[in-house]
Every structure is written in structure tokens, then in C-alpha cells.
Amino acid sequence: xxxxxxxxxxxxxxxxxxxxxxxxxxxxxxxxxxxxxxxxxxxxxxxxxxxxxxxxxxxxxxxxxxxxxxxxxxxxxxxxxxxxxxxxxxxxxxxxxxxxxxxxxxxxxxxxxxxxxxxxxxxxxxxxxxxxxxxxxxxxxxxxxxxxxxxxxxxxxxxxxxxxxxxxxxxxxxxxxxxxxxxxxxxxxxxxxxxxxxxxxxxxxxxxx
Numbered sequence: 001x002x003x004x005x006x007x008x009x010x011x012x013x014x015x016x017x018x019x020x021x022x023x024x025x026x027x028x029x030x031x032x033x034x035x036x037x038x039x040x041x042x043x044x045x046x047x048x049x050x051x052x053x054x055x056x057x058x059x060x061x062x063x064x065x066x067x068x069x070x071x072x073x074x075x076x077x078x079x080x081x082x083x084x085x086x087x088x089x090x091x092x093x094x095x096x097x098x099x100x101x102x103x104x105x106x107x108x109x110x111x112x113x114x115x116x117x118x119x120x121x122x123x124x125x126x127x128x129x130x131x132x133x134x135x136x137x138x139x140x141x142x143x144x145x146x147x148x149x150x151x152x153x154x155x156x157x158x159x160x161x162x163x164x165x166x167x168x169x170x171x172x173x174x175x176x177x178x179x180x181x182x183x184x185x186x187x188x189x190x191x192x193x194x195x196x197x198x199x200x201x202x203x204x205x206x207x208x209x
Contacts, residue, residue: 007029007047007052008029009041009043010026011053013061018100019098022071023070025065025071026072028076031048032076034138035136036126062092072097073100073122074099074100074102080106080107086117089114089118103121103124104145105145106145108151124164126163128142129146130142149161159186161189162191164193167194
């Protein structure tokens, strides 16, 4: 199998909750370009972590678990931030696994190229597009995330959209977001509980309703 320079910040060899209806392993990819204050995996934000795993060793573990697991989920961090992700997915598909992707939609052009390789997507839609910058610290993040959503819907890959109920987001925004997602054709939208972390927010959240 060809090498893939995937930076791996963690590995869960068994989960029944990260890919709906399937027993899976989760590969946590290191690095994310956004800085959301409620990030569940803040140790994965830097491009390089303190305890990196070798992708070849992870792939060897996946090979040993053939027949026991159905799928592998690439999570993060932000998996699409890494140029090595497509080859890592191909390496994993060669072992017979279904492929899931957890993404915030940071790189829609990269997600579009990955769609033929994916069997399921978990996409974070954090807010209405015009209010994303207060959460991520990146001016174009809203446009990118919602473009990724449109691409995923057009691509026909089974999709779950997740929204974290940050208390700084007005309830009116959540209601409008839910309606907009429904109008776009999203059938599986999960509202996630807010869990504060020690990740500093990029900007104070001051959102107009």
C-alpha cells in the first residue's frame, strides 16, 4: 500500500456511536484551522501534537480488526486540512471498511473531491453563515461550511448535520438555522449539548439577532 503522511493525534479502536448503525474505529487527525471555544478535542487543534501516532501502525491495527468492525471514521481536528487524507482513506477502503468523515466543512473544494470515497458524513453546521466568524475567528468560515453542506447534499452521501447549542448563540438563530437546513433537504439534524472547554474563544461572541 502507498504511504500516506497522515498526522494522527489519536485512535479509538472500537465505537458504536460515531458512525450510525455500524461498529467502527475512529482516527483522530491532528490540526484544525478554526478556533471554536467549545471544541471537544482542543489537543487536536495544533498542526503537531505532543503524542502523535504513526499512520502505518494505525493501519496495521485496522488490518488486524478486519471482520470485527464495519467502518472507520476520520475525525479531528479537521481531517480535510491534511493533504494525506485521500490516500489514507484509500488505504483504509482497501481493507474493506466503510468510510465515515467528521468535518466542519472548512475546505469545500477538498470535500468535493473526497465524496466518491465516502459512505457517510457527519458535518458540523455551527451557525447561520453570516455569524460564523465570531465562533471560528475566520472571516470566510461561514461561506465555506455552508458550501460544503450544499456539496454534500448534491453528492448524495448519507449525511448527518450537527449543531452545538452554544449559549452565546441566540435562540432565534438556531430556529432559523433549523428551518433553513430543512428547506435545503437535510433529513438528519442533531442538536448537540454544549460542553465548555478551556479553549479561548477567538473573539467575544456578540451576535445580532
